[in-house]
Every structure is written in C-alpha cells, then in structure tokens.
Amino acid sequence: MKEGKSLTSEESLEIITKMIQNAKGNIKGNSFQFLLWGWVVLIGNLGQYIITEYTEYDYPYIIWLGTIPVWIISMMYGYRKSNKQRVTTYSDSLIMWIWLGFLFSLLIVIFSGRFAETIPSLILILAGLCAFMTGLIIKFKPLIYGASSFWVFAAIILAVDYTYAPLLSAIATFIGYLVPGYMLKKS
Amino acid sequence: MDSFQELDPLLHSQLRLAVMSLLMSVESAEFVYIKEKTGATAGNLSVQIDKLSGAEYIEVIKSFRGKKPLTTCKITKKGIEAFEAYVIQIQKYLKP
Numbered sequence: 614m615k616e617g618k619s620l621t622s623e624e625s626l627e628i629i630t631k632m633i634q635n636a637k638g639n640i641k642g643n644s645f646q647f648l649l650w651g652w653v654v655l656i657g658n659l660g661q662y663i664i665t666e667y668t669e670y671d672y673p674y675i676i677w678l679g680t681i682p683v684w685i686i687s688m689m690y691g692y693r694k695s696n697k698q699r700v701t702t703y704s705d706s707l708i709m710w711i712w713l714g715f716l717f718s719l720l721i722v723i724f725s726g727r728f729a730e731t732i733p734s735l736i737l738i739l740a741g742l743c744a745f746m747t748g749l750i751i752k753f754k755p756l757i758y759g760a761s762s763f764w765v766f767a768a769i770i771l772a773v774d775y776t777y778a779p780l781l782s783a784i785a786t787f788i789g790y791l792v793p794g795y796m797l798k799k800s
Numbered sequence: 801m802d803s804f805q806e807l808d809p810l811l812h813s814q815l816r817l818a819v820m821s822l823l824m825s826v827e828s829a830e831f832v833y834i835k836e837k838t839g840a841t842a843g844n845l846s847v848q849i850d851k852l853s854g855a856e857y858i859e860v861i862k863s864f865r866g867k868k869p870l871t872t873c874k875i876t877k878k879g880i881e882a883f884e885a886y887v888i889q890i891q892k893y894l895k896p
Contacts, residue, residue, distance in 0.1 A: 620813070625817060632837065699832055705827075706827055
C-alpha cells in the first residue's frame with residue numbers, strides 16, 4: 614500500500630470493506646476450551662451417576678474435585694493464547710467475560726448451599742445461556758441449537774427423579790456442547 | 801455544494817484509511833498484525849501510525865513481551881467519530 618495517491622470515493626469504500634473483511638477472526642480457535650470442558654463435564658457427570666447408583670458412598674459429587682487441575686490447564690491455556698494473539702477482537706473479549714460471568718454464577722449456585730437439588734438444572738440453564746450467547750457472537754448455528762437443548766434438558770431434570778440428573782446432564786453436554794464443539798473444530 | 805465539505809485529509813489516504821478501518825473492527829491490534837493485513841512496509845506504516853496517533857485518532861501502547869518490544873494500537877473515541885464522519889462524507893460523494 615503506497616502513500617500519496619489520490620483516492621476516489623469508490624476506492625475509499627473498497628479499502629474500508631476489504632479491511633473490515635480482513636479483520637474477521639478465526640472462530641476455530643475457540644474449540645479447544647469447548648472440547649476440554651465438554652469432556653470434563655461429561656465424565657464428571659457420568660462418574661457422579663455411577664458412584665450414586667452403584668456404590669454406598671454418600672458424597673458422589675466429590676468427583677468434581679478432580680476438575681481442579683482442569684481449571685488450571687484451562688486458565689494457563691487462555692493466558693498463553695492471549696499472549697500469543699496479535700489482535701484482540703470485541704467478540705474474543707465478550708466471550709471471555711460471558712464465561713467468567715458463568716464461573717461467578719456457578720460459584721454462588723454451588724457454594725451457597727441454598728440450591729440443593731436444583732443445582733444440576735441451574736447449572737444447565739446458566740451454561741445453556743452462556744453457550745447460546747457464544748453461538749450468537751461467533752454466528753455458529755450448531756452451537757445456538759445445541760445450547761438451546763440445555764434448557765429442554767434442564768426442564769426434564771426438574772421433572773424427573775434427582776438421581777438421573779447427572780446422567781441427563783451428561784447427555785445434554787454431549788448433544789448441546791461436544792457435538793457443536795467438534796463441528797466447530799472441523800469448520 | 802455546501803454539503804460537500806473537504807474530506808478529512810488524515811483519513812483520505814490509502815494506508816491511513818486501511819489502518820483506521822482495521823482498528824475500527826477490532827479492540828486492539830499489534831503493529832505486526834496491522835503490517836501483515838495492510839501489506840505496508842514497516843517504515844511507511846510507522847510514519848502513518850505516528851500521524852494518526854499525533855491527531856489522537858489512535859492510541860499507541862508500547863510495552864514488552866519478554867524482551868521484545870511490543871507496539872499495540874487502539875482506536876480512540878475521537879478516531880471513531882472522525883472515521884464515521886469520513887464515511888458519511890464519502891456516501892454524500894457517491895450519491896447521484
């Protein structure tokens with residue numbers, strides 16, 4: 614691109630359009646965190662279900678303590694990625710804040726001790742909303758539809774016996790989160 | 801002819817307009833990213849960025865990544881207003 618050349622209005626518009634097109638991000642980069650958390654949540658839920666159904670152990674949710682190293686890996690990955698990134702888009706920041714908001718909500722829901730048996734459905738409702746918004750921001754329809762299924766699963770969980778909540782959450786995670794995650798990776 | 805004001809000379813230039821359009825679409829971008837997307841030479845881009853920064857259209861943040869110096873650019877509120885005014889003006893020129 615050279616300086617000094619006089620521009621016509623058409624050329625100006627062409628430059629503006631081309632640069633805006635150029636700045637469009639690569640949504641594929643988001644799939645790592647998606648797949649990581651998808652599998653962790655799926656395995657955690659299945660584990661909780663198996664402990665509840667097939668053992669006498671009173672605290673099946675202890676399995677979620679196993680996610681602590683995943684939080685560390687996830688945060689380290691996010692930090693390293695943001696360090697490598699040569700450009701920050703508005704959608705990158707929005708998605709990050711949406712999921713940080715989810716994390717804060719999750720902490721209250723889990724540790725307040727006030728939500729008891731509604732916890733699994735509340736988590737699905739919140740995760741569904743965050744995934745839904747992420748899907749809208751990156752304009753990725755499979756995620757928008759997948760995230761919507763979380764609301765349906767949340768309603769089903771509220772209607773059936775509490776014992777099945779982890780199993781239904783695992784199915785929801787697979788359909789609403791992991792499938793779109795792999796589609797995102799392939800896209 | 802009253803509605804045809806002079807186009808902002810700071811924006812009515814190929815490279816500076818490209819830089820501003822790029823920065824309009826992102827939150828912030830590093831010098832190397834802008835260089836790659838505009839295809840400009842480092843020297844020329846440096847000069848044009850200084851001009852835009854001098855007019856307070858963009859903010860230039862100098863920092864370090866490890867031991868390497870890092871230049872990050874961000875559009876300012878004044879820059880956004882100037883860009884919008886420029887686009888409106890261009891549209892007036894294009895209208896028959």
